[in-house]
Amino acid sequence: MPNHLPLPLPLLEADCANCFALCCVALPFAKSNDFAVNKPAGTPCENLRQDFRCGIHTRLRDTGFQGCTVFDCFGAGQQVSQVTFGGRDWRAHPETRGEMFEVFPVMRQLHELLFYVAEALTLPDAAPLHAQLRGALARTEEWTRADAQALTALDITPLRQEINTLLLETSELVRAKVPGRKKNHRGADLMGARLAGADLRGANLRGAYLIAADLRRADLRTADLIGADLRDANLRGADLRHAVFLTQPQLNAAQGDPTTKFPPTLTRPTHWTKPSPAKSSPTGV
Incomplete structure (x- = not known):
């Protein structure tokens, strides 16, 4: 599979240095094989340091936080932190907390969709769908640049359904080349x-x-x-x-x-x- 994507890879990869640890605060997790403790949404993880870094990052699997090692925001964290909220962090600007934590899961879904559509556009067998995929990519990318109020009001379901249909058609075209x-x-x-x-x-x-x-x-x-x-x-x-x-x-x-x-x-x-x-x-x- 070609490794050239129609969007720069850094946009779709987590850049924790430019994120205000949104996955460690905005999202909830329950005590299980994946997480050692319960944590409600909007509450900082007990391992989060003041500099927004994880205090046990190199020991996550050994300390019961395997779930953290398999999470990927697809670059949504830095997009929310540096673009949507212009670099204002939720500690220095507590008035942003509620809205920022509400926007992050929406942005994460948008970036995940971008990731899949971008991959579909690298697949030669999906060429008959490339025009539709490029249109879906452009509309999704435009939403990632919307302001916080628009993002919290976004009903992402129709967009997910539209893109899922295109991805399913992409899959069928690619897999059709396999004999038998x-x-x-x-x-x-x-x-x-x-x-x-x-x-x-x-x-x-x-x-x-x-x-x-x-x-x-x-x-x-x-x-x-x-x-x-x-x-x-x-x-x-x-x-x-x-x-x-x-x-x-x-x-x-x-x-x-x-x-x-x-x-x-x-x-x-x-x-x-x-x-x-x-x-x-x-x-x-």
């Missing part, structure tokens, strides 16, 4: 599924629950993974090259090793391990 019958596991419950070595080329895995699934050495080339839950999925030795709509948070949530292959636009998570033994297990689908 493709597996359809859209929204399927595949938690813990034994899929080691499975041929999932061109499969529809949109929104599938692949939590703790064994995908060792599975062939996921050109599979549609938009919204798939890959928490603790075993991707050691798996081939995800040219996987459609695969994101960095999905890789971060999974388990992999140096033999795992993935698109060049993504980076290898630091917690991935050394190659696992070449022991096979039967496929379940």
Whole structure:
């Protein structure tokens, strides 16, 4: 997959140095395997320092905050902090708190849509849709420049539905190039599924629950993974090259090793391990 996007990558990547730690304050989280404590929306995380940095950033997984390591705002944090609110932080300007924390989740959705549309525009097989995709990209990008009042009033559902239709059509065009019958596991419950070595080329895995699934050495080339839950999925030795709509948070949530292959636009998570033994297990689908 080409790594050139129609938007500069920094716009769609989190830049924590230029964000007022909005993900650590605006969003809630519940005590679970992903978070060590409960935190309501609008309340700073107990680990947030005065300089807006995380006090346990290098130890998040070891201290029960794995959920933080798999979250990505797709650049929405710095957009809200530096553009929507012009660099006024919520500590120095407490009057911005409520509106800023309300805008952030909306902006995050807009930036996620930009990310997917931008990727779709790099796919040659989706050329018949490129004009529509460029129009959707322009409208979404325009919303990211709106003021706080407009963003809090935005009903994003119609835009998400429009773009989701285009992304589904994009996926179908890309996956149609894969010969043979493709597996359809859209929204399927595949938690813990034994899929080691499975041929999932061109499969529809949109929104599938692949939590703790064994995908060792599975062939996921050109599979549609938009919204798939890959928490603790075993991707050691798996081939995800040219996987459609695969994101960095999905890789971060999974388990992999140096033999795992993935698109060049993504980076290898630091917690991935050394190659696992070449022991096979039967496929379940």
